[in-house]
Each structure stands twice: as C-alpha cells, then as structure tokens.
Amino acid sequence: MRSRRCTIDSSCIIALDHLQLVPQLSLLFSPVLVPKAVRNELFKLRATKDRLQFIFRSYGFFQRCDGYDQGTVDFLLAERTRLGVKDRGEVEAVVQASQFGAAVIVDDPWGRALAARADLDFHGTVWVLQQFYQLELLSSTLGDCFAVLRDRGMRLPWETVNELLVSIGEEPLKV
Amino acid sequence: MKVFISYGDVADQVTALRLQALGAVNGLTVYVPPAHTRQGVPALLDPEANQKLNQAEVVLGVVGTGLTEACRQELNTGRALHKNMIVMSHPAFAPQLQAYFGSNLVVIDPASPDRAEFGIVQYLKALDTQQTAKNALLAMGTLALGLLLLAPADRN
Numbered sequence: 001m002r003s004r005r006c007t008i009d010s011s012c013i014i015a016l017d018h019l020q021l022v023p024q025l026s027l028l029f030s031p032v033l034v035p036k037a038v039r040n041e042l043f044k045l046r047a048t049k050d051r052l053q054f055i056f057r058s059y060g061f062f063q064r065c066d067g068y069d070q071g072t073v074d075f076l077l078a079e080r081t082r083l084g085v086k087d088r089g090e091v092e093a094v095v096q097a098s099q100f101g102a103a104v105i106v107d108d109p110w111g112r113a114l115a116a117r118a119d120l121d122f123h124g125t126v127w128v129l130q131q132f133y134q135l136e137l138l139s140s141t142l143g144d145c146f147a148v149l150r151d152r153g154m155r156l157p158w159e160t161v162n163e164l165l166v167s168i169g170e171e172p173l174k175v
Numbered sequence: 176m177k178v179f180i181s182y183g184d185v186a187d188q189v190t191a192l193r194l195q196a197l198g199a200v201n202g203l204t205v206y207v208p209p210a211h212t213r214q215g216v217p218a219l220l221d222p223e224a225n226q227k228l229n230q231a232e233v234v235l236g237v238v239g240t241g242l243t244e245a246c247r248q249e250l251n252t253g254r255a256l257h258k259n260m261i262v263m264s265h266p267a268f269a270p271q272l273q274a275y276f277g278s279n280l281v282v283i284d285p286a287s288p289d290r291a292e293f294g295i296v297q298y299l300k301a302l303d304t305q306q307t308a309k310n311a312l313l314a315m316g317t318l319a320l321g322l323l324l325l326a327p328a329d330r331n
Binding site: 023024026027030056057058059060061136137138139 | 185186188189192193195196197199200207209210211213
C-alpha cells in the first residue's frame, strides 16, 4: 500500500481522536507530521495535551517535525495577524507540507486557501471521514460520526457535510 | 476472534495498524502494542501486551524492517502459550527467526511472493485447530503479505 506523508492541523487531530479513528489514518497517510505550533496549541489544554502525548506514544507514524522555514511562517503569519488571528498551527502545517512535498490535512478556511495558493494537495476532516467510509473502515454510519463532532462543538463545513450525507443516502444533520 | 499482532520495529507498526483497521471491520478484535514498547531494550514483556497475548486466539508476527527485543519476547511468549501463530518476515530476518519459529515462519521474498502465499496455505493445512482460527490467520496473513510487499513504496 503506497501512502503519502502529510502534515496535520490541530482540529483534525481532535476530530479523529474523538472518533477513535487516529490509527485508521495510517491507511491514507504515513508518516503524519505534527508541526510544533500544532503541538503547542494542543498542549494549552490538559485534556488535549494528554491525548496528543498518548498518540505519540502509541502510534509511530505520528511524528513531531520542526525542521522547516520559520521565516516563511513568520511572513505568512503577518497576514494572519492583520486579520486578528494568532493561530500559527495551520501556517506551519502548510509551510511544512510545502517543504516536504506532503499533503496537508487542515479544516481552517484560511489555512486551506493558503494551501491552495501553494498548490498543495490539501484535505479536511470531512474528506478523511469520506475516505474511511469508502474504504468501509467505519463501524458506525458516516452521519453518526459527524453527529458526534457536531455535538462536541467542532467547526466543520456543515453544508458540505449534509450534501455528502444526502449523496450516500443518509439523513442530513440538524445543525 | 482475538488477534495479537507483534511487529518487528516501530516502522513495521504502520503495517500492523493497517491490518488492525482492516481486521476490525471484519469482526476481528485486533491488538497492536503501542509504539513506545519498541523503544529501548525491555527486560520484561509489557504487562498489557502480556495480558493481550494471553487472551489472543491468534498471533501474527510482522517483521519487515527490523526485529526488536519486545517483538522477540512477544513472539516467544506466543509460542510458549501454544497460540495459533504465523510469523511473516522479510528474508533479512529469516535466519534469526528460523530456529525458533520453524514451520510458523513465512518468508516474504518480494521477487517471488507466490511462495509466501503457498507457505501460508501449507502451514494452515498442517495446523490442527478450529476453522475460525485458520480463517483469521489466512485473512490476516494474506493482507500482511500484500501490505509488506507494497510497503517499500512508503519509504521512498
């Protein structure tokens, strides 16, 4: 099985961890590179810190990666800061992916636009779950998976989610 | 059906995790030891791994990129517990494993993968155990064969 390496942003890690689908990501990507800023974001809360540490201890294909151009990150972050947002995770995920020829798993719209500008292969949590559904790796329905994320307050493109659910014959979610 | 997958080193874990995911959706309960068990040289088998080995009906060894002490301990424990087991190995590690696992060992030669599949079938024919265990070993062994044959592409 040939799989590509990817970088990943914090929201996707949280979503897959909630659904207990982190190990299944190995069927799509290996290794999964976690930028320092993403680790820092997840380390801010005890619960997510513990979960990320568990993931690193448990799954060898999840790897810390710090070797990328911080100057480019700072330059791109200046644009982000002007918009009043300080999260550095998605910027580092995109810059790291660009440097290592990896795909990016990112949900944040600005991060996705940045990845598109860099001509990177980028996907979000919705795409990952869709792949798992197509590979028949889900033990519950796709709608149930998204319902769990909705109930946890995850920010996803719910219109896209419902279009996907309808396309596979499942009921759309009430959002 | 409970399956324990012992993998050679941390790079082999990705094959084990893929097998776990594919096994789980087909009704198998598959345990893969955490990556940290492959760091350092443990004096004793990880307690959780020991417990899962005791509970397992089938043990599958996957040795593609390295052979750690933890893997060696798990496979030896599986053998001592008389578990139904197959150890699938890259040719480079076969000399270290042959003496211990004999007929349980299936060497995967990328140049002739059919011999590995033949080896699995021959081993299962000779195995005196329940058909469900044979089916699990055949399914997981065949999947492991495919994943190990294609795994080098991941490392390019």
